[in-house]
Structure formats: structure tokens, C-alpha cells
Amino acid sequence: MRVLQTHNLSDSRSERARAIAAAGGIDRALDAGSLPRRVDVTLSEAVVLGLLRQSVRTFLCVLGHGSTEIGEVLRVYEQAGLLRTCGVRHEVEAAHAATALRWVTGEKAAVVTSIGPGALHALAGSLASASDGIGVWHLYGDETSQDEGPNMQQIPKHEQQLYLRLCSVLGDAYCLHTPEALGTALRRGLNTVEHPHRAGPFYLLLPLNTQPRMLRQFNLEELPAGAPPRLGAAAGGDVYRQAAAALRAAQRVVVKVGGGARGAGNELLEFLELVDGVAVTSPLVSGVIPYEHPRNMTVGGSKGSISGNYAMEEADLLVAIGTRFVCQSDCSRTGYPRVQHVVNINTDLYAATHYGKTIALLGDAAPTLQRLIEELKRHGATTSAASEWFGLCREQRQSWEEFKAARYRTPCLYDEVWGEKVLTQPAAIKTATDWARAHDAVTFFDAGDVQANGFQIVEDDRLGRTFTETGASYMGFAVSALLATGLASQPFYGLALSGDGSFSMNPQILIDGVAHGARGCIVLLDNRRMGAISGLQEAQYGAAHATNDRVAVDYVAWARAVKGVAAFDGGRSLESLTAALEAAYAHHGLSLIHVPVYYGPDPLGGMGVFGRWNVGSWVDATQALRHEIGL
Ligand SMILES: Cc1ncc(C[n+]2csc(CCOP(=O)(O)OP(=O)(O)O)c2C)c(N)n1
Numbered sequence: 292m293r294v295l296q297t298h299n300l301s302d303s304r305s306e307r308a309r310a311i312a313a314a315g316g317i318d319r320a321l322d323a324g325s326l327p328r329r330v331d332v333t334l335s336e337a338v339v340l341g342l343l344r345q346s347v348r349t350f351l352c353v354l355g356h357g358s359t360e361i362g363e364v365l366r367v368y369e370q371a372g373l374l375r376t377c378g379v380r381h382e383v384e385a386a387h388a389a390t391a392l393r394w395v396t397g398e399k400a401a402v403v404t405s406i407g408p409g410a411l412h413a414l415a416g417s418l419a420s421a422s423d424g425i426g427v428w429h430l431y432g433d434e435t436s437q438d439e440g441p442n443m444q445q446i447p448k449h450e451q452q453l454y455l456r457l458c459s460v461l462g463d464a465y466c467l468h469t470p471e472a473l474g475t476a477l478r479r480g481l482n483t484v485e486h487p488h489r490a491g492p493f494y495l496l497l498p499l500n501t502q503p504r505m506l507r508q509f510n511l512e513e514l515p516a517g518a519p520p521r522l523g524a525a526a527g528g529d530v531y532r533q534a535a536a537a538l539r540a541a542q543r544v545v546v547k548v549g550g551g552a553r554g555a556g557n558e559l560l561e562f563l564e565l566v567d568g569v570a571v572t573s574p575l576v577s578g579v580i581p582y583e584h585p586r587n588m589t590v591g592g593s594k595g596s597i598s599g600n601y602a603m604e605e606a607d608l609l610v611a612i613g614t615r616f617v618c619q620s621d622c623s624r625t626g627y628p629r630v631q632h633v634v635n636i637n638t639d640l641y642a643a644t645h646y647g648k649t650i651a652l653l654g655d656a657a658p659t660l661q662r663l664i665e666e667l668k669r670h671g672a673t674t675s676a677a678s679e680w681f682g683l684c685r686e687q688r689q690s691w692e693e694f695k696a697a698r699y700r701t702p703c704l705y706d707e708v709w710g711e712k713v714l715t716q717p718a719a720i721k722t723a724t725d726w727a728r729a730h731d732a733v734t735f736f737d738a739g740d741v742q743a744n745g746f747q748i749v750e751d752d753r754l755g756r757t758f759t760e761t762g763a764s765y766m767g768f769a770v771s772a773l774l775a776t777g778l779a780s781q782p783f784y785g786l787a788l789s790g791d792g793s794f795s796m797n798p799q800i801l802i803d804g805v806a807h808g809a810r811g812c813i814v815l816l817d818n819r820r821m822g823a824i825s826g827l828q829e830a831q832y833g834a835a836h837a838t839n840d841r842v843a844v845d846y847v848a849w850a851r852a853v854k855g856v857a858a859f860d861g862g863r864s865l866e867s868l869t870a871a872l873e874a875a876y877a878h879h880g881l882s883l884i885h886v887p888v889y890y891g892p893d894p895l896g897g898m899g900v901f902g903r904w905n906v907g908s909w910v911d912a913t914q915a916l917r918h919e920i921g922l
């Protein structure tokens with residue numbers, strides 16, 4: 292009897308899936324009448340139908356006893372060609388890959404896990420999408436709603452909804468304890484994942500016992516569609532007049548460009564001219580204005596640049612656009628010691644009013660900038676002639692270029708651990724990113740020195756070349772992101788620049804990348820340690836501790852152990868690295884290049900540190916300065 296029922300269920304399920312596929316989507320099938328408005332479906336199938344209606348067609352899974360029913364729905368719908376399921380080997384990797392897919396291509400994805408440890412892994416991984424504002428669905432198995440006794444793998448406490456509480460701390464979450472609440476749950480998720488200004492992960496918790504519950508005569512029109520609208524330009528006339536007056540009176544304008552300014556590149560260029568300002572860009576929006584632009588001072592902050600930090604130190608007015616002042620970017624609130632006025636454009640009230648002395652423009656970057664530009668012109672602003680401020684900033688930018696060139700002129704240094712001369716990270720990263728630009732490859736950066744050196748080095752002429760996960764700086768993000776190259780409907784070539792520490796966090800990509808058709812290359816910069824932290828320890832306390840080991844690892848053999856991965860030795864010179872990149876590119880799949888790199892005190896081995904940071908032994912001085920500035 293039970294077997295029969297399951298068969299009937301799967302027959303009607305596959306008929307539905309085929310009808311949707313034949314019509315070209317749920318809405319068309321409903322319009323054509325090939326899909327009835329009211330259907331008998333399990334909650335799991337209704338969830339998948341709801342996600343399909345929102346164009347979520349990629350499901351990254353590590354299934355378990357907590358998600359077999361949804362797995363079965365995915366099997367049937369995949370057979371009909373409606374979606375793609377990718378079983379992977381780690382939930383953190385799944386979360387990163389889904390984030391990368393959305394970030395690079397705009398395509399949506401869902402992470403599906405079991406209850407317990409799998410869900411916790413995925414939740415941890417979602418810190419990246421939460422920090423960088425990327426919309427990703429997370430579907431986790433959850434404890435049963437009838438509470439018959441402890442479920443295996445639930446949090447071992449006699450309390451309700453512990454996973455819901457955990458997830459709700461990190462983002463928006465909903466537990467489908469009552470299947471009929473599905474429409475509301477999916478609308479909340481849609482608003483989070485499609486949020487026009489600050490999207491993030493949405494956690495849909497699926498109790499083990501409600502997943503297979505039958506929804507009789509469920510009305511498919513209850514499944515929500517349609518993304519929430521954008522905020523538009525900041526309202527009001529007074530704030531624009533005040534901002535324009537402050538800008539006209541200022542002598543030294545710095546414009547901090549954050550992730551929220553992603554779509555405002557053209558407005559920014561005009562604005563910079565009108566206010567005689569210079570830009571300091573967040574690594575998140577590398578290329579929002581071209582690297583070569585004379586008013587681009589590049590990155591600033593505690594891992595900034597000579598020019599970016601000069602502009603921050605000397606400015607008397609700060610225009611902050613779509614930025615949330617993470618410690619590294621504003622030197623833990625000491626980044627703008629001379630600023631007398633802040634004009635802050637942001638869609639988030641808290642970010643918009645972060646500093647004192649602020650004129651807050653609560654709105655979308657591009658249309659708000661347009662209105663501010665009009666207001667400035669009404670105040671008589673014209674394209675500025677060469678000013679003293681601009682000249683001084685140009686000189687600093689020149690110094691930064693010379694500083695960089697000196698490093699590129701010395702690509703190899705003797706390294707104690709390797710016992711020979713090896714490439715430096717700056718030289719290897721410069722070569723790899725120039726190569727990526729020439730080959731239209733998308734570059735991902737993993738955490739650590741690799742990431743900091745990376746955003747100091749890249750010379751992006753447009754957005755979309757570099758993706759550096761600076762929000763959470765999650766080790767293993769870049770290598771996992773390569774999975775997105777195999778998932779995207781328009782495939783692209785990815786280059787993941789990763790440290791030995793970061794790669795070791797998520798080596799599953801070697802297997803999953805082959806399984807799901809990734810096309811890209813891991814450039815593994817091996818300094819035999821977690822160099823960024825050793826460096827901090829040495830700078831703060833004079834000695835490194837517990838940030839390296841003595842274990843030699845043959846990464847080329849490790850990669851070659853997986854059939855389908857091509858692995859190369861990047862060698863000890865820029866020529867050998869370039870040759871390895873070409874060889875990797877010729878391989879139609881995933882590859883890995885192992886590059887031994889220098890770690891040590893020689894300043895030519897790194898890109899320098901320029902600002903202040905409220906960590907370790909620097910805390911007292913940084914905090915004292917912050918309060919002295921009082922911004
Ligand atoms: C998952 C995770 N754990 C810990 C950290 C803290 N952390 C930041 S950088 C870093 C070391 C990175 O080492 P590696 O990837 O080898 O890069 P390197 O600094 O040596 O270039 C650590 C431990 C982190 N960012 N992410």
C-alpha cells in the first residue's frame with residue numbers, strides 16, 4: 292500500500308514537472324491550463340515550485356536524513372530539465388559557490404542541507420553572503436514540529452526552535468512548522484534574497500515531519516513572484532542644498548566608494564570633477580572607475596595605499612557612498628582625522644548616519660548623485676581646473692605607482708623555508724592578474740596576505756574582473772567560488788588566487804569542480820604558513836606563534852590525485868608562472884598551479900601596511916585617536 296502511494300505521488304509529480312517544462316515555466320503552464328491552479332503536493336514540492344517561480348534553478352546540496360524528501364523532488368524536477376542539482380562535499384563550499392554564482396552572474400541558487408552539522412556548516416558559510424550583501428537561499432532540515440523526543444543532530448537542549456534562533460541572528464529566517472504558511476515564508480525570502488540594496492542569505496527551515504506533508508488543493512497562485520522595488524533618489528530639497536553648500540566650501544574632498552556605489556560609475560566620474568574630489572575605492576568595487584583614472588587614489592584603510600591613505604588623512608570633507616565603514620577600510624574610525632563635514636549617501640539609515648558632522652542622503656547612489664550633481668551646478672560648480680589638492684593627490688598616486696614598480700622589479704627573494712629564491716606574492720599576483728585581464732578571466736581572491744596584496748595590486752579597468760570577498764574574508768571562498776564557473780548558464784573562466792592555508796580549508800573543490808564541470812585555475816601561493824597572521828603577530832608582538840607548521844605538502848600530487856584535474860608547478864620565475872597559466876588555460880577543466888612564494892621581513896616581499904587598526908597591541912593608541920578625532 293505504501294509503495295503504491297509513493298508511486299502515484301511520483302507519477303503526478305513527474306507529470307506536473309513535464310507540463311511545466313513543456314510550457315516553458317510555471318506561469319505559462321498555469322496560463323495554458325496544462326498545470327491546474329490547485330494541486331495536491333507535498334510541502335517539499337511546493338517549496339521547489341515556489342523557488343522555480345522565482346527563477347532559482349541551481350541547487351547545491353549535501354543531503355542527509357533531514358532532506359531526503361526535498362532531494363526526491365529535485366530528482367524528479369531535474370529529470371524534466373527544470374533545474375540542476377549538484378551534490379557537493381562540503382556545505383561551506385556550497386554556500387560560497389552559490390554566493391559566487393549570484394555575485395558574478397546574477398543567477399540565483401539554493402543551498403540544501405540536512406539537519407544539524409550540515410546546516411551549521413552552511414550557516415557558517417553564509418557569513419560571506421551576509422557580509423557582502425549577496426542574496427542566496429539556504430534550505431535546512433530541522434527538528435520535527437511534533438516534538439516527539441530529541442531528533443538526532445538537533446541542538447541537545449529542551450527548547451524550541453534553536454536553529455531558527457541561530458539563523459535569525461545571521462539573517463532572516465522562517466521555519467515551515469505549518470505547511471500552509473509557505474506563501475508568506477517564500478515572500479519573506481524573496482524580499483531578502485532580492486533586496487535591491489542589501490540582499491543576504493535567507494534561511495528556510497524545513498522540519499523533518501512537514502517536508503512530506505501533503506498540501507491538498509494548494510493554490511499555486513500563493514507562490515510569490517516579483518522583486519521589491521529600489522528606493523530611488525534621497526527625498527527632500529534641503530539636504531541637497533546643504534550638501535552642495537558644504538561641498539562648495541570644502542578645499543579637499545575625498546569620496547569613499549563602497550559596494551553600494553556599484554551602479555554609479557558614470558555619476559561618480561562627473562561628480563569627482565565638479566567637487567574637485569578624489570576617490571578611494573573599496574576592494575568590493577574594484578574597477579567602478581578605471582584604475583588609470585587620475586582621480587582614482589585606489590584603496591585606503593589599514594591595508595590601503597600611499598595615495599588612498601594620503602587622501603583620507605588630509606581631506607576636509609568626506610563623501611561616503613554606499614559604504615559601511617568596516618574597520619579595515621576606515622582605520623577603525625580614525626581614517627579621516629581632518630574631516631569637518633561628511634556627506635553620506637546610503638540606503639541604510641544606520642550606515643548613512645554612522646559618523647558625526649553628517650548630512651545624510653538616504654537613497655540609492657546613482658539617482659541621488661544625479662540630483663546632487665544638478666544641485667551643485669545650480670550652485671555654480673563647473674569642471675574643476677588643476678587645483679592644489681588634486682596636484683598633491685596626483686603626486687601621492689605617483690609615489691604609489693613607484694612603490695609598486697619597485698616590487699615588480701624584484702620578483703624573487705631568498706626564502707628561509709624554501710631554502711632558495713622564490714617569487715614574491717606581489718610579483719606573482721601582478722603577473723596572474725595581468726594575465727587574467729588579458730584573457731577575460733574572472734579573478735577571485737582568498738583571504739590573507741593573498742587578498743590584501745591582491746586588492747592593492749589589481750588594476751581593473753571595469754567592474755566584474757575581480758571578486759574579493761572582503762566582507763567576511765572567509766578562507767576558502769575563492770577556491771570554492773570556482774564551482775560557479777561550471778554552474779553559470781554563460782560559462783566563464785575563473786582564476787582563484789589562494790594561499791596554502793585557504794586552499795586547505797576547502798580542497799573539496801578539486802573533486803566537485805571536476806564533477807560539475809568547473810573551468811578555472813587555482814593559483815596556490817604557498818608561503819608555508821598563514822602569513823597574514825604571522826605578519827600581524829610579528830608586527831605587534833615581535834614573534835609568530837601557531838600560524839605555521841613544518842609539514843611539507845605536495846600540492847601538485849594532491850591535485851593530480853583527482854582524475855580530471857591538471858596540475859602544474861608554477862616554478863620560481865615570472866616566465867615559468869606565465870607558462871603554467873597558459874598550460875592551465877589550455878586544459879578544459881579545473882587546474883591547479885603551485886607557486887612557492889616568499890615570506891619574510893624584506894619590504895619588497897609585500898605591499899606594505901599604511902593605516903591604523905583597532906586590534907592586538909595597537910588597541911589603546913587607535914582608540915585614543917578615535918576619541919580625539921571624535922567623528
Ligand atoms: C575561515 C577563516 N578562518 C580564519 C581566518 C583568519 N585568517 C585570516 S587570513 C588567515 C591566514 C591565511 O593564510 P593563507 O591562506 O595561507 O594566506 P597568506 O596570508 O599566507 O597569504 C587567517 C587564519 C579567516 N579569515 N577565515
Ligand SMILES: [Mg+2]
Binds near residue numbers: 816817818
Ligand atoms: Mg599562506
